[in-house]
Amino acid sequence: MITEEKEETLAQRRATTPSPGRNGGTDGGLKALVSSLRSDASQWIRQETALAKAEISEKVNEAGKNVALLIAGACTLYAGVIVLLLAAAAGAAELMRMAGVGLVPSYLTGLLVVGAVVSLIGWGTIKKGKNKLSAEKLKPERTADTLRNTKNWAKEKIHE
Numbered sequence: 001m002i003t004e005e006k007e008e009t010l011a012q013r014r015a016t017t018p019s020p021g022r023n024g025g026t027d028g029g030l031k032a033l034v035s036s037l038r039s040d041a042s043q044w045i046r047q048e049t050a051l052a053k054a055e056i057s058e059k060v061n062e063a064g065k066n067v068a069l070l071i072a073g074a075c076t077l078y079a080g081v082i083v084l085l086l087a088a089a090a091g092a093a094e095l096m097r098m099a100g101v102g103l104v105p106s107y108l109t110g111l112l113v114v115g116a117v118v119s120l121i122g123w124g125t126i127k128k129g130k131n132k133l134s135a136e137k138l139k140p141e142r143t144a145d146t147l148r149n150t151k152n153w154a155k156e157k158i159h160e
């Protein structure tokens with residue numbers, strides 16, 4: 001007596017067992033191989049595309065952060081330049097006053113030091129952001145490595 005479970009198993013075996021073809025071989029053996037190869041290649045392409053999308057998305061996000069660094073550095077540098085210009089203006093005014101009045105130039109020194117420090121900070125921030133935005137760092141390296149490895153693997157299989 002055949003149980004339902006056994007009937008299902010037999011039905012599955014019949015569905016997956018190749019039937020004999022005209023020349024005594026399996027029906028569609030080459031066809032199944034080509035179909036499997038096509039399916040595998042299609043799946044591989046989808047996986048590589050997904051990897052490339054993910055990696056490029058990651059690189060774009062990183063680039064966005066570095067652009068924000070560049071903008072922050074430029075704004076800081078701009079503020080430093082404004083302070084330096086104020087210091088230069090105050091220095092010129094002090095020189096004129098020194099000719100007749102002789103005020104103590106302590107505020108001038110303060111403005112010059114603050115302006116120089118702010119400018120150096122801005123310059124450093126811009127340089128850091130620019131270095132992180134290099135074209136080499138935006139390249140999807142993992143995808144390129146995978147494609148290179150696949151190419152080498154395919155060459156080896158062809159020459160076997």
